[in-house]
Amino acid sequence: MLWLQLTLTGLQTGALYALTAVGFSLIFGATRVFHFAHGAAFVLAAYVFYWADTAGLGMIPGIVLAALAAMAFGVAMDRLVYAPIQRHEGSFFTVFVASFGIGIVVENVVGMVFGRSFVTIDSTLSQSRELMEGVYVAPLAWIAIACAAVFFAALQLFLRRTHTGMALRALADSPELIRVFGLDPRRLSSIAFALGSALVVPGAVMTALGSGLNPALGHHVMLISLAATIVGGIGSIGGALVAGFVLGLAENLALIAFPSQWSEAVTFAILFLVIILRPAGLFGRATAH
Amino acid sequence: MRARVWAATAAVCMLAGGAFGKDVEIGAVFPMSGTNAIYGDVFKSGADLAAEHINADHMLKEPLKILYEDSQALPQPAVVAMTKLVEVKQVPYVLSAFTGVSKAISTLAQRSQTVAVNGGGVGPDLAKLGDYFWNVIPLANLEVRAMVPYLAKHGMKKVALVYVDDPLGQSILDELNANLPKVDGKLVAELSVPTSTQNFSGIAAKVRASGADAVYIASYGAQQIQIAKQLRDNGVKAQLASYSGFSTPDALKLPQAEGLLYTTQAVNYKAGDKVTQRFLADYQKAHDGKKPSAYIVNYYNAVLLFGILAQKLEEAGKPITGANLLAERKATKSFDLVGGTVSFQDNGTLLAPIQVNKIVDGAGQPQETVDIN
Numbered sequence: 001m002l003w004l005q006l007t008l009t010g011l012q013t014g015a016l017y018a019l020t021a022v023g024f025s026l027i028f029g030a031t032r033v034f035h036f037a038h039g040a041a042f043v044l045a046a047y048v049f050y051w052a053d054t055a056g057l058g059m060i061p062g063i064v065l066a067a068l069a070a071m072a073f074g075v076a077m078d079r080l081v082y083a084p085i086q087r088h089e090g091s092f093f094t095v096f097v098a099s100f101g102i103g104i105v106v107e108n109v110v111g112m113v114f115g116r117s118f119v120t121i122d123s124t125l126s127q128s129r130e131l132m133e134g135v136y137v138a139p140l141a142w143i144a145i146a147c148a149a150v151f152f153a154a155l156q157l158f159l160r161r162t163h164t165g166m167a168l169r170a171l172a173d174s175p176e177l178i179r180v181f182g183l184d185p186r187r188l189s190s191i192a193f194a195l196g197s198a199l200v201v202p203g204a205v206m207t208a209l210g211s212g213l214n215p216a217l218g219h220h221v222m223l224i225s226l227a228a229t230i231v232g233g234i235g236s237i238g239g240a241l242v243a244g245f246v247l248g249l250a251e252n253l254a255l256i257a258f259p260s261q262w263s264e265a266v267t268f269a270i271l272f273l274v275i276i277l278r279p280a281g282l283f284g285r286a287t288a289h
Numbered sequence: 290m291r292a293r294v295w296a297a298t299a300a301v302c303m304l305a306g307g308a309f310g311k312d313v314e315i316g317a318v319f320p321m322s323g324t325n326a327i328y329g330d331v332f333k334s335g336a337d338l339a340a341e342h343i344n345a346d347h348m349l350k351e352p353l354k355i356l357y358e359d360s361q362a363l364p365q366p367a368v369v370a371m372t373k374l375v376e377v378k379q380v381p382y383v384l385s386a387f388t389g390v391s392k393a394i395s396t397l398a399q400r401s402q403t404v405a406v407n408g409g410g411v412g413p414d415l416a417k418l419g420d421y422f423w424n425v426i427p428l429a430n431l432e433v434r435a436m437v438p439y440l441a442k443h444g445m446k447k448v449a450l451v452y453v454d455d456p457l458g459q460s461i462l463d464e465l466n467a468n469l470p471k472v473d474g475k476l477v478a479e480l481s482v483p484t485s486t487q488n489f490s491g492i493a494a495k496v497r498a499s500g501a502d503a504v505y506i507a508s509y510g511a512q513q514i515q516i517a518k519q520l521r522d523n524g525v526k527a528q529l530a531s532y533s534g535f536s537t538p539d540a541l542k543l544p545q546a547e548g549l550l551y552t553t554q555a556v557n558y559k560a561g562d563k564v565t566q567r568f569l570a571d572y573q574k575a576h577d578g579k580k581p582s583a584y585i586v587n588y589y590n591a592v593l594l595f596g597i598l599a600q601k602l603e604e605a606g607k608p609i610t611g612a613n614l615l616a617e618r619k620a621t622k623s624f625d626l627v628g629g630t631v632s633f634q635d636n637g638t639l640l641a642p643i644q645v646n647k648i649v650d651g652a653g654q655p656q657e658t659v660d661i662n
Contacts, residue, residue: 005494009523013488108322116326117539118511120518128524134497136524211487211519214324214511220487252491260480260492261454 001134006252012141014248015148016203020221021228021240022152023199027074029235030168030192033082034092036099037073038225039218040106041197045070046204046213047110053121053208067201074197075190077102083186103218111215120212140210147202152241155195159237168192172235227271233284243282246270312354313609315595316374317384318367318394325362325387325510327537328584332386332409333357335585338572339592348596350603355592356380362510364393375401381611382595384588387509388412388457395422402611406594408587411533412457413464416636420615423637425591425626426583429457429507432532432552433464435643435659439550440503441472445528449478449501451492451516453508461507461532477501482508482516489516493523503528506535514540521545536582542651553583555644555658556628564593568627580652590626590639597624 024038045066052062081098125143128136159165167183168191175185203221207213228247232239247267254266274281317336319329340353356378358370367385371394374380383398385391386409395418398405405422407415411429415422440448450465452458458481465476478499480492496504504527506516517529517540528550535541535551558569558580568589572581581589598617599609607613623632631639642660646653 002494002498005497006491009490009494012490111322111326116322116324117537118324118327118514120514120543122544126522128522130524136494136497138522210522211489212511212515216324217487220485251488252494255491255495260495261483263491264483264486 001132003253003256005135006255007249008135008137008141010249010252011245012138012144012248013252014245015144016206016244017224017228017248018148018241018244019151020200020203021225021232021244022155022237023196024222024225025196025229025232025235025237025240026155026168026199027192027196028229029237030171031078031082031189032172033078033189034096034099035074035077035082035193035196036096036222037077037103037106038196038200039220039222040103041070041073042200042204042207042221043110043213043215043218044073044106045197045201046208046217047114047215049201049205050114050119050121050208050213063201063205066204067198070197070200070204071194073106074193078190078193083189103222107215107218114215116215118212118214119208121208123209126210138210140206144202144206147206148241148244151199151202152237155199155237158195164188164191224267227267229281231271231274231281233281236281236283239281239283246282311351313349313351313599314354314356314378314380315382315384315592316356316358316371316378316380318358318360318370318374318390319384319386320362321357321359323361323363324512327539328362328386328409328510329359331537331582331584332384332588334572334576335408335581335588336384336592338568338575338585339589339596342567342571343593343596348600353592353596353599355384360387360390362387362390364389368393368397371397371405375403381609381614382406384408384591386410388415388460389455391415391422392418392456395419398422398611402615404611404614406591408591409584410457413460414456416634416638420637421611423618423633423639425594425639426533426587427554427641427643428638429461429532430464431643433461434468435645436505436530436532436550436552437465437468437474438472439645439657439659440528440530441474443528445502446472446474447477447500447502448474448505448530449480449496449499449503449527450476450505450507451480451482451489451496451520452505453512454481454483457509457534458507461505465505482512484512486512487515489519490523492516493520493525496520496525496527497523501527503530506531509534511539514543514546517549518543518545533583536584536646536653538582541648541653546648547651549648550656551646551648551653552643553646553653554587554628554641555655556583556586558628560629562625562629564625565627565629586627590628590631593626594618594624597621 027035048069049062049066125140128138131137171188178185228243232243250266251263254263321329343353360367367390382404385405385407388410391407391410398421399419408425413428413430531551533553598614623630644658645656
């Protein structure tokens, strides 16, 4: 039954990875900005939710506040950090360094405000129940998987059925063409940041309830998002979703065959293999320059 | 007139500069940021209280000042911090913590003849770092030797180990492998995790599958709390056990850690000596009656030890250097520190009995004291 247990655990882990990676992929795909501070948005949302819980505001207001904080952070990054750099034709590397720096600042500010130690929200949602002999599943696992499905479906509908969604997809290909059609690339970019940042909220909330928080959490989130984005194919939101699940499952199922310290390394072994064998990623389009 | 003003200003500056320059300075390389910063705050509270007492008693001719540097509990930043303290500040005595950090700075301590004193790291290797590296804390090998018989006595002979993949975790693995067979016990699972791992639901599944009676957690900081929480959340019902690293306020108050067993050095707060009573009274006065943890005692003792040795050197008219501090420690058979009169082994490690504690209502309750020596 160990394999079944690890498969279920892997699906739960994968759902959280998928949601975070989809957010990063949406931002990167639409704007080509390497938003390293995506992990900081995750930390910010998680701690706002934690604050709301400790303040006794309740779960739903906490989720709303966390979403508002993450979206405001994403839009502020786009408008106040990336836009000025891009206006002065800053390189990809300049944007990356700025984003990395903001990530560090957020980590330290969160540490100063909430303390640097481990915090968690005690909830029955994270407590597993025995599904069958030797197989334990927490309600949070089902919520994580359902969230991944619902948010992905909603995002696909938005991107395919709305004008703004279609414009976002077009933004990645040609910002100039967007202008020709009378649309504002800067506004679309902010929408991409707001949506992408909002997608960290389910993962952030479930991490606060499940494994707990510390201010340095963002680095791990970012590494996984980046790996899933590359494995899935840069710019492919569906690819990021599938890759998130693949990485989550691989990380857990690796425990059957390998010593436990290798389970995280499996993620990066997969990344390495994909880069070697299929550089465009599982669902990416090969491009020639 | 202008010349007089300048002269007066210069005199004040010189006097002030001279006064600050005469402080007796020691260093501390503690984690002040990152996931283990909580330990830095705990260690600092003990060290600062000792400095306060030393200065209030005028034990030294000039005030004692502790210069804190951030190690982030990582070896590389710790070496940078130690280099600054030794090369720039030229302190003779440095407080250290964490096994990896202590091992990293020990070479510099030995080379520069600076005494480094560890009160937080418990890797057994710390007893072998040379004359200039001292431990005012019993090391993990002693803690494991106390915990294993206790578990066996209570019918828990099949033990699973979840350990961080670093020198501390490795040493606890070695100790469990060496000590479990002595009580007819067995290590049924050994699950190492990198220091960065935060998700342990898969590890919990492996622990459950191992059929262990007890799970020994050998990690530190936020990670050890996450392990305890996720093991319980994921259906692990076996007894949880750990070492003194679990005696932080955050770990103790975790609901999922209720009932967890952990070892610490035994500190006899009921000892009637003045040092213990003063420490306890002043600490509780400053912290709303809270009982100090073993770490706070250790760093209080580490600074008080410096005060005692430096006082003796000043009385003998000798400069306070690392070499002289070492010679004075070797010449002194015992020290009156918090918890009673203690002595050092030849390898510079303090001897102390070990206590098995159980977390009850968010606080450690002593269960049994084991004299390992």
